Every structure is written in C-alpha cells, then in structure tokens.
Amino acid sequence: MHGRRGEQEAVARLLADARSGRGGVLVLRGEAGIGKSSLLRHAAETAAVPETAAGPEPMRVLACAGVESEVEHAFSGLFGLLRPVLDHLDALPGVQAESLRGALGMTDSPTSDFLVSAAVLTLLAAVAADRPLLVTVDDVQWLDRASAAALLFAARRLADEPVAMLLAVREPEPLPVNTAGLTELMLHGLPPEDAARLLDAYGWTLPARQRDVLVAATGGNPLALIELARLDEPERALPDLAMTGTLPVSARVRAAFLRQVEVLSADGRAALLVAAAEESGNVGTVLGALARLGLPADALAPAERSGLVQLTGVEIRFRHPLIRSAVYADASFDRRRAAHQAIAAYLSAAGEDEQATWHLAVATTEPDEKIAAALERGADAVRRRGGAAAAISVLQQAARLSESPADRCRRTVTAAFVALDAGRPGLARTLADQVLAEPVPPAILAQLNGTIELYSGDPAIAYSHLMRCAELMAFAEPEEAAWILTLAAGSALHAGDMAATIQATRRITDLDCSPATLRAAEGLLKGYEGVITGTELWELPGAMARAGGGGGEREWMWATVIGWMGPDDHQARRLAEATGRRVRAAGSPALLTEVLYYHADIEFRLGHWTEGATHAEEGLRLSYETGQRGWTANFLAQSARFAAVRGEAAECRTLARQALEIALPLRERIAAAAATGALGLLALGEDASKEAFTELTRLVERGSPRSNDFVAFVMLPDFVEAAVRAGHPEPARRVAAAMEPQTGGIGGPAALARKHRYLAILADDAHAESHYRSALAGGGLDQHPFDRARTQLLYGEWLRRNHRRTEAQPILRESGETFEALGAAPWARRAAVQVRAAGGAVPHQSRAVAALLSPQELEVSRLASKGLSNREIGDRMHLSPRTVGSHLYRAFPKLGISARAELRDLDFG
Numbered sequence: 001m002h003g004r005r006g007e008q009e010a011v012a013r014l015l016a017d018a019r020s021g022r023g024g025v026l027v028l029r030g031e032a033g034i035g036k037s038s039l040l041r042h043a044a045e046t047a048a049v050p051e052t053a054a055g056p057e058p059m060r061v062l063a064c065a066g067v068e069s070e071v072e073h074a075f076s077g078l079f080g081l082l083r084p085v086l087d088h089l090d091a092l093p094g095v096q097a098e099s100l101r102g103a104l105g106m107t108d109s110p111t112s113d114f115l116v117s118a119a120v121l122t123l124l125a126a127v128a129a130d131r132p133l134l135v136t137v138d139d140v141q142w143l144d145r146a147s148a149a150a151l152l153f154a155a156r157r158l159a160d161e162p163v164a165m166l167l168a169v170r171e172p173e174p175l176p177v178n179t180a181g182l183t184e185l186m187l188h189g190l191p192p193e194d195a196a197r198l199l200d201a202y203g204w205t206l207p208a209r210q211r212d213v214l215v216a217a218t219g220g221n222p223l224a225l226i227e228l229a230r231l232d233e234p235e236r237a238l239p240d241l242a243m244t245g246t247l248p249v250s251a252r253v254r255a256a257f258l259r260q261v262e263v264l265s266a267d268g269r270a271a272l273l274v275a276a277a278e279e280s281g282n283v284g285t286v287l288g289a290l291a292r293l294g295l296p297a298d299a300l301a302p303a304e305r306s307g308l309v310q311l312t313g314v315e316i317r318f319r320h321p322l323i324r325s326a327v328y329a330d331a332s333f334d335r336r337r338a339a340h341q342a343i344a345a346y347l348s349a350a351g352e353d354e355q356a357t358w359h360l361a362v363a364t365t366e367p368d369e370k371i372a373a374a375l376e377r378g379a380d381a382v383r384r385r386g387g388a389a390a391a392i393s394v395l396q397q398a399a400r401l402s403e404s405p406a407d408r409c410r411r412t413v414t415a416a417f418v419a420l421d422a423g424r425p426g427l428a429r430t431l432a433d434q435v436l437a438e439p440v441p442p443a444i445l446a447q448l449n450g451t452i453e454l455y456s457g458d459p460a461i462a463y464s465h466l467m468r469c470a471e472l473m474a475f476a477e478p479e480e481a482a483w484i485l486t487l488a489a490g491s492a493l494h495a496g497d498m499a500a501t502i503q504a505t506r507r508i509t510d511l512d513c514s515p516a517t518l519r520a521a522e523g524l525l526k527g528y529e530g531v532i533t534g535t536e537l538w539e540l541p542g543a544m545a546r547a548g549g550g551g552g553e554r555e556w557m558w559a560t561v562i563g564w565m566g567p568d569d570h571q572a573r574r575l576a577e578a579t580g581r582r583v584r585a586a587g588s589p590a591l592l593t594e595v596l597y598y599h600a601d602i603e604f605r606l607g608h609w610t611e612g613a614t615h616a617e618e619g620l621r622l623s624y625e626t627g628q629r630g631w632t633a634n635f636l637a638q639s640a641r642f643a644a645v646r647g648e649a650a651e652c653r654t655l656a657r658q659a660l661e662i663a664l665p666l667r668e669r670i671a672a673a674a675a676t677g678a679l680g681l682l683a684l685g686e687d688a689s690k691e692a693f694t695e696l697t698r699l700v701e702r703g704s705p706r707s708n709d710f711v712a713f714v715m716l717p718d719f720v721e722a723a724v725r726a727g728h729p730e731p732a733r734r735v736a737a738a739m740e741p742q743t744g745g746i747g748g749p750a751a752l753a754r755k756h757r758y759l760a761i762l763a764d765d766a767h768a769e770s771h772y773r774s775a776l777a778g779g780g781l782d783q784h785p786f787d788r789a790r791t792q793l794l795y796g797e798w799l800r801r802n803h804r805r806t807e808a809q810p811i812l813r814e815s816g817e818t819f820e821a822l823g824a825a826p827w828a829r830r831a832a833v834q835v836r837a838a839g840g841a842v843p844h845q846s847r848a849v850a851a852l853l854s855p856q857e858l859e860v861s862r863l864a865s866k867g868l869s870n871r872e873i874g875d876r877m878h879l880s881p882r883t884v885g886s887h888l889y890r891a892f893p894k895l896g897i898s899a900r901a902e903l904r905d906l907d908f909g
Contacts (some may be wrong), residue, residue: 007035010185011043014164018059018132023158025165027140027179030187033223036168039187040136043166047134059132059164066142068325070279071176072358072393075103075116077147081137082123091126092119093875095585103146112587113146117153124154125161125880132162140169145176149625152177156621160883178624189220198222202229230260254326261327264302269327270335271299275309276328277339277359281316288346293338337363354378361397372401376411379418392418392427409438416448421590425456425627443472447484454491455590456629458667463491463500470507478511479547482521483554486561489524494630496669498709514547516540523562534571537563553583553591564598567748569783572602593622593631600638607785607822611862613642614855633663633671640678644685645786647826652682664705673699673708677715684718685826689725696722700735713739713751720758721794733762750787753780757791760798768798786827789818793831800838809840853891858908860887861895865903 007028014024028036040063047059064081082104089097096119102109103116127133140148155165167182169175190198195215202225214225261269274289275281287297300316303309310317318324328336340363347356357374364371375398379391395415402408416431429452435445450465466488473481485508492500508521520540523532532540540562541555556579563572576599583592596619603612620635636659643652656675663671676698683692696719698706712719716739723732736758753775760771772795775781781788796812799805816831835841853861856877863873870881870888877884888900895906 007039007185007187008042011039011166012046014166015043015047015059015132015134018134018162018164021132021160021162023161023163023165025155025158025167025182027182027184028166028168028187029171029184030169031171031221033221033227034187034189035222036170036187037138038222040138040166040168043134043164044136047132047164057131059134060127060130061134061136062127063136063138064143065138066140066144066148067279067281068139068142069277069328071142071144073144073279074146074391075105075144075150076280077137077143078116078120078150079104081135081147081151082120085123085127088123088126092122093871096122096875112585113149114584114587114589114592116146117150120150121154121157122874122880124158124163125882128161128163129880129882133164135163135165136168137166138168140167141175142170143176148176152179152625155182157879160886161880178627180624181621190215190222190225191220195220195222195225198225199229202226204229227260254329258326258330260306260308261303261323261330264306267295267299268302270339271295272303272308272327273331273335274339274342275300275303275316276318276324277336278316278343283311283314283316285343285346285350286316288350289339289342292342292345354381358394358397361401364401367403368401369403369407372398372403372407372411375401391415392424396431405438409435409440412438413440413444413448417451420451420455421588425452428452429456443469446472450484450487450491454487454630456627459491459494459630459669460497460667463488463495463497463504466491467504470504474511478513479517482508482511482513482517486524486558493710494634494668494670496667496673496708496710498713501710514544516543516547520544520558520562524558524565532562532566534568537566537571537575553579553586553588556582557591557595560595560598564602567750567780569602569606573599573606573608576602589622590626590628593619593626593628596622597631597634597638600635604638604641605784605787609642609645609822610853610855610858613639614859616642617855629662630666630668630671633659633666633668634674636662637671637674637678640675641681644678644682645822645824645827647682647685647824649682649686652678660706667705669705669708670711672706673711676706677711677718680715680722681718684722685824685830687826687830689722692718692722693726693728697731700739709739714754717754717758717761717790720761724761729762732758736762749778749780750784751780753778753784753791754787757787757794761794765798765802769795772798785818786822786824789815789822789824789827789831792818793827793834796831796838797834800834805838805840808838809835812838813840853894854887857887857891857894860884861891861903861906862908864888864900865906865908 010026014026017024028039030036044061044063047061050058062081062084064077066077070076082100086104086106089100092100096115098107098109099111099115100119100123101107102111124133124135135151137143137151143151151165151167155167158165167179169179189195192212192215196211199211199214214228261272264272270293271286271290274293274295275286278286278289286300290297290299300309300311304311307319308323309319331339340359344356344359344363347353347359353374357371357378361371361375375394379394379398392415395411395418399408399411399415402411412431412435416428416435419425419428419431428448432445432448432452446465446469450462450469453459453462453465466484470481470484470488473484485504489501489504492498492504502525505521505524509518509525511517513521519532519536523537523540537559540559541552544555544558545552556575560572560575560579563575566572576595580592580595580599583595596615600612600615600619603609603615616635616638620632620639623629623631623635636655640652640655640659643649643655656679659671659675662668663675676695680692680695680699683689683695696715698704699708699712699715700719701707712735716736720732720736723729756771756775756778760768760775763771772791775791776788776795781791792811792815796808796815799808799811812831812835816828816835819825819828819831856879859877860873860879863876864870868876870884873879873884874881879887895903897903897906
C-alpha cells in the first residue's frame with residue numbers, strides 16, 4: 001500500500017469503531033486501478049488480525065465483487081457475499097429468512113426487494129453478534145442492482161451494530177444505487193516519489209525524468225504502473241506513451257492486460273474468453289462450454305500459470321475485474337457470440353434454461369420472437385423473486401429481439417412500469433421516450449407519462465396526463481379509471497389546484513364503478529366530515545377488492561387517505577400503520593413513501609412528534625432511494641415543520657431551504673408551501689410577527705410559486721395571527737373571506753375549530769370570546785393538542801388583556817403544560833411569559849418521555865411497553881434484536897427505570 005497512509009488511517013478508524021460496537025460505512029471512489037481493491041485487501045488483512053496479542057479476537061470478513069457480465073442477474077452478488085454465513089438464516093424472523101432463501105434461489109418462496117433488504121440487515125447483525133464483522137464489496141458499479149440496493153439498505157441502518165462496511169466504486173461508471181449521505185473517500189493517483197518506490201518494488205528503476213513522464217502519463221495509477229512494470233520489456237512503455245499521448249487510464253490498463261493475454265495460445269485466449277463471458281465463474285459451466293467449442297479441458301492452464309485467473313475448487317476468479325473486461329472487449333463479436341452460444345448449449349442441456357436464454361440473447365443480433373418471449377417469461381420470474389431492477393434489463397433485451405413493433409413496444413412499456421416500481425423514474429422516462437413513435441395505446445402512454453411526472457416531475461403535467469388516461473379508460477375499465485383519478489387528484493393537490501383536485505375526485509362518482517368504489521369517492525370528497533364510519537372505513541379495502549378494484553395495497557391506500565382527511569386521527573394512525581405493514585410486506589417502496597407521508601402528518605396533528613419525525617426521516621431516505629424527487633421535497637418540508645415547532649431554528653431553515661430548492665423547479669406547490677409555512681411557524685414561535693407575516697403571505701398570494709390552497713387553508717389561523725400581530729388585520733380579513741369558497745367548503749369539526757380561532761383573532765372584544773369558547777368546546781381539537789394549546793394561549797392572552805387575570809391563569813398554565821409535554825419549547829416559553837404576566841407562578845415542568853429519548857429509543861420503548869419481545873420489535877422496525885436491546889439499554893437510565901416491566905407505567909402518547 002504505497003502512498004496510502006491517509007486512506008489506511010481512515011480504514012483503521014472504521015475497523016476500530018466496529019470493534020467497539022459502532023457500525024460505519026466508507027465508500028472508496030476512484031478510477032480503475034487506483035488502489036481500491038488493494039485497500040480492501042489491506043482492510044481484510046487488518047481485520048483478520050487480533051487488535052492486541054491478548055484480544056479481542058479477529059473480526060469476521062465477508063467479501064464479494066461486482067462482475068460486469070453478471071450485473072443483470074438479481075441477487076448474484078448477495079449470494080456470493082452471504083454464502084459463508086447462510087447457516088445463520090435460522091436466526092432470522094421466519095418471513096425474512098424465507099424471503100432471502102427465495103431471492104438466493106435456495107427455495108421457490110416469493111419475496112420482494114424490501115423484505116430481502118430487511119433480511120440482509122438482520123443477517124449481518126446476527127453474524128456480528130458473535131464477533132465484529134467487516135463487509136467489503138469491490139466494483140459496486142457492476143453489482144446487480146438488487147444486491148446493491150439490499151446492501152445500501154443495510155449500510156444506512158448499521159450504526160448500532162459492530163459492522164464495518166467498505167464499498168469500492170469505480171469512477172466514472174454509473175452506480176446501480178444512490179450512495180448519497182454515506183461517508184466517501186476519493187482515491188487519487190500516487191505522487192512521483194511514491195510512484196518511484198512502487199516501481200522500485202517491482203524491479204523497474206527509472207531516471208527521474210523518465211519516471212516523471214511515466215507517472216504523468218498514467219496519472220499515478222498504481223495498477224497501471226504495476227502492470228507496465230510486469231511486462232517482459234517495461235522500457236517499451238515509454239516509447240509507446242510518447243507516441244500515443246495521455247490516454248485514459250482505463251485504456252492504458254486494458255492495453256497492459258491484453259499484452260499478457262497475447263502471449264497465450266489461440267486455445268488459451270479462446271478459453272479465457274469463455275471464462276470472461278460466463279458470469280458466475282462456475283468451473284463446470286466453463287469446461288462444458290469449452291468442450292462444445294472443441295477446446296481441451298486444460299486450455300485455461302496457461303492463463304492460470306500466468307496469474308491471469310485462479311481456479312479455486314468449483315470457481316474461476318480473474319486476478320482483477322479489468323482482466324475480464326479487457327479480454328471480453330478485445331474479442332470480435334463473432335468470437336464472443338461463439339462463446340455465449342457454447343455456454344448456452346451447456347446450460348440448456350443442464351436444464352438451466354433461464355441462464356441459457358440470457359446467453360443466447362447476448363449472442364443474437366436479429367429479432368427472434370422465441371428468445372424474446374423466453375426472456376419476457378424470465379423477467380416475470382426474476383420480478384417475482386424480487387429482482388425488479390434486473391427484470392428491466394431482461395425486458396429491454398426482450399424488446400430488442402421482438403419481431404413485431406407491437407411486441408417491442410409492449411415490452412418496453414412494461415420495462416418502464418417496472419422501472420417505476422423499482423424506484424428508477426429517470427430510466428422509466430428514457431424508456432417512455434423510446435416508444436413515443438410506436439403504436440402505444442394512448443391510455444397506457446398517458447398513464448406511463450403521468451406516473452413518471454407524479455414520481456419525479458411536474459405534478460401539473462402529471463395531472464394532465466392522468467386525467468386523459470382516466471377518460472380513455474372510463475368506459476372499458478372504470479375501476480382502473482377510478483384509481484387513476486385518485487392519482488390525478490393527488491397531482492392537482494400538489495400542483496396547488498384545489499378546484500382540479502375536487503373535479504378529479506367528483507369524476508369518479510360518474511363512473512360505472514362498484515358501490516364500494518363510489519362510496520370511497522364520497523369519502524374522499526367529504527372526508528373531513530367523517531361521512532364514512534370507522535367500521536365502514538376498515539371494511540372498505542375488502543369491499544373494493546371483492547369488486548375487482550385492483551391490487552390489495554391500492555384499496556388500503558384509499559382507506560388511508562380518507563382516514564387522513566377524516567375527523568378521527570387515532571383511527572387514521574392505525575390505518576396508516578396497517579397500510580404500511582401491507583405495503584412493506586408487498587415490497588413496494590414507491591408506495592410506502594406516500595404512506596409514510598400521511599403517517600407522519602397524522603402524528604404531527606396528534607402530538608406524537610418524535611414518532612412522526614422518525615417516519616418523515618424514513619420517508620425522506622426512501623424517497624432518495626426511489627428517485628421520487630417530489631416526495632423528497634415534501635419530506636424535507638415536513639421535517640422542517642417538526643423542527644419549527646420545537647424551536648430548532650437552524651435545522652428548520654436548512655430543511656426548508658433544501659425543500660424549496662427541489663420543489664420550486666418542479667412546481668411542487670405543497671412542498672414549497674409547507675416549507676414556507678414551516679418558516680412562518682418558526683417565526684411565530686419566536687414572536688417575530690413581521691417575519692412570520694412575510695413568510696405566510698406567500699401561501700395566499702395568487703400566482704406565487706409558494707402558494708397552495710390546501711396548505712393555506714390548514715395554516716389560515718397562523719396567517720391571521722401573524723397578520724394581526726404585525727399590524728396588518730385587513731389583508732387577513734380579505735384572505736379569510738376568500739378562502740372558504742377556494743377550498744370547496746371543506747368542513748368537519750377540526751376545520752370548524754380552526755375557523756373559530758382565526759375569527760376570534762379578527763373579532764372585536766364583544767365577539768372574540770364566543771369564538772374562543774366555540775373553538776375549545778366543539779371537540780374539534782380534542783385530538784390536536786398543539787392546536788388546542790395554541791388556541792388556549794391566544795384565549796388566555798385575550799383574557800389577560802381584558803383584565804381577567806384570574807380566569808386567564810389556568811388556561812395559560814394548561815397550554816404551557818401541553819407545550820412542555822410536546823417539546824414545543826418556544827411556545828412553552830411564550831405561555832410561561834403570559835402566566836407570569838397574568839400574575840401566576842410557573843411550576844417547574846418535567847420533560848415528557850418523548851423529549852428524553854431519541855426517535856428510535858422512543859419507538860422501541862413504546863413497543864416494549866406493550867409487551868413485544870426484542871425479536872418482535874426488530875421484525876416490525878427492521879432492526880436486529882441486538883440493536884433493540886441496545887436502544888433499551890440506553891433508554892432505561894434516561895427514563896429513571898431499571899426493569900422492562902416499569903415501561904408499562906410510562907405515558908408514551
């Protein structure tokens with residue numbers, strides 16, 4: 001490891017953290033041959049040595065590497081990594097163990113990407129329970145996307161496990177997953193002095209000037225230098241470099257590899273090509289293909305003797321992935337085709353039809369419907385096992401080999417929808433562009449384009465596409481059209497067009513749908529008023545499914561949205577939890593993102609801020625992973641609101657700024673308005689009325705990119721309060737008068753209580769009290785502690801100003817206690833000021849349980865208080881039992897308890 005002192009120190013810190021029980025991830029980035037693989041080997045060797053002579057014992061090491069020709073085979077990388085520890089599968093929860101077995105081809109069990117990811121996390125934690133673990137993954141850019149996604153899922157959640165993870169990524173290759181947010185270390189070329197020492201170690205000592213030319217030409221790439229030094233006549237490299245100039249490092253390294261290959265016999269080169277074309281490294285498959293090409297069984301022996309490949313048992317390994325790439329890329333298409341055909345013939349005879357079909361597809365240039373159809377069937381199988389990402393490439397190949405334009409178009413469109421499910425809206429958009437000139441059914445094209453825009457584009461454009469799709473489907477497929485209309489309504493809501501939202505929802509009632517679907521539409525139109533009873537709402541998904549409304553998750557989404565709108569937030573929370581469990585089990589991360597948004601919003605209203613912030617944080621992470629930029633903006637804005645009410649000013653402003661940077665170009669009006677509203681709420685809490693008025697005015701300005709009728713309706717009492725406190729009551733009166741018809745007359749007890757609150761602020765002293773009393777007495781705020789305390793604070797202030805200090809004291813004191821329990825620090829301070837101004841004493845408030853614990857500690861403790869075991873909690877939260885125990889260990893001293901049974905006596909909300 002020449003010239004890698006800083007990198008080695010970073011790795012040493014990562015390993016030390018893992019040995020002490022703190023997990024960590026380090027992404028190594030750099031060009032081909034820059035030293036990433038060497039650093040991984042150094043880490044593995046370091047981990048395998050005890051920290052001291054007396055202990056602790058060596059770390060366990062799991063390793064795998066991405067293979068370019070294997071990138072389309074779902075979970076192939078994961079299988080290579082986990083094969084040594086598959087005996088730990090029995091330690092996993094049953095559903096996770098079966099899912100992982102199915103994904104790895106050990107059983108025929110159905111599974112999903114999401115369940116496999118959770119299983120990988122639990123398995124790594126279980127393996128690390130015995131001794132700390134190091135996981136190294138080389139060439140992540142060539143890892144199949146299903147494996148990469150599962151490993152990244154685990155990497156982001158291993159902070160409390162003794163697991164170190166090193167991921168090596170070749171630049172500038174595109175990655176199969178998003179590593180944003182992980183610690184990265186960029187590896188650069190060696191400086192001349194270190195390069196000289198490296199060349200000296202390989203017996204190539206050069207004059208300084210020649211050495212400097214060589215280092216400059218290679219960019220100090222260690223692998224390029226080493227491979228050049230290994231040539232029989234290394235001095236030849238200098239004239240070659242002088243003639244060819246400063247080629248890209250990858251090309252120079254490839255040339256070095258090929259010079260070693262060129263010395264092999266024709267049979268040796270042909271055998272090496274077969275090994276490069278065979279993605280799994282299976283010796284039996286390679287030897288079987290060699291026999292079909294008429295090559296001897298020992299044809300690979302020269303390559304093995306030269307160190308180009310290693311044969312270990314039943315596996316062939318290239319010394320470096322670049323050798324495989326160089327051999328394959330240098331061969332003519334005819335030679336590559338012959339190799340793939342031979343591999344396919346062997347696999348077909350062995351009954352491995354799926355793999356054989358893939359090799360035939362790679363070797364085929366002309367349309368072949370038989371192969372295309374087989375690929376399509378294979379894609380279905382891959383998708384059922386959870387390899388949605390790999391299915392995209394299989395379908396693309398099937399489309400390429402389709403004989404008819406209609407089949408080609410259909411398979412491309414299917415690939416685009418799979419890409420959306422897999423969280424790759426950018427790829428879906430590319431695929432949709434490919435079929436614009438093809439005979440795509442207009443309804444399908446409109447649905448595809450609308451969904452793409454909904455996930456990652458402009459919600460107004462999404463609305464236009466989805467409405468057109470719904471109208472085209474209205475007669476032939478009314479139930480499907482109804483679902484599309486709900487998506488259109490949501491798009492319009494996010495675009496800031498409340499009238500269009502209501503129009504799309506009302507259109508459902510005109511369709512020839514089942515009574516259950518029509519009833520659901522009525523619930524969406526009048527959800528705030530609770531027109532659907534609680535019992536009926538829970539029965540709705542089953543009734544809609546029996547009427548043929550589509551997949552099971554859809555119906556639960558209907559119920560969740562209706563519950564989110566309705567008057568019973570406790571029920572809405574239970575519905576969101578139930579829907580979330582179903583969506584997680586189905587492995588639908590794109591849909592789970594939306595569920596988490598509703599869940600977090602409901603918990604904000606209920607005052608369960610710690611849990612709500614946790615769900616918002618999970619949703620934000622998932623939105624990044626699935627490429628749903630609109631939801632990313634919404635979760636950032638949602639998180640900004642949680643920060644605002646807690647008085648975390650710097651955090652609130654940072655989150656709001658990030659949300660606006662995404663939302664404004666997308667015309668994502670809910671996110672932009674919510675972020676702006678969070679800034680206004682922060683200013684109100686800090687008693688900065690003018691700043692609050694400036695921010696909240698943007699919500700109600702016609703044509704403002706931050707305006708949104710829905711958000712403005714919800715925050716109207718905040719706007720009115722800011723306006724009156726800032727000395728601008730007239731704009732508040734005009735907006736309040738205009739708001740109700742613009743929002744379609746949304747009613748319900750909570751909305752009525754908010755209305756009484758802002759009317760009280762605007763009223764004269766003769767009428768204000770009746771509005772305050774109506775707001776507090778109507779029951780609309782019973783489930784909204786923050787809104788209720790805000791109303792009490794305003795009422796108490798009004799009583800004090802009207803010299804009714806004795807009456808004001810208990811109301812103000814109660815509001816302060818609520819703020820204190822919620823963790824709404826700025827509002828608690830305002831209430832305390834008002835209590836003292838009213839002549840009352842402010843008692844010392846003990847912090848609420850929610851304020852004492854981290855989000856995950858709170859959720860783990862809450863579930864433990866209900867009697868769930870560590871394994872049950874871990875299964876529900878996708879944590880290992882060890883991590884659950886760690887959270888409880890840290891929570892007990894904070895809560896002042898020493899036994900699990902004492903959790904039952906605490907109020908977790």
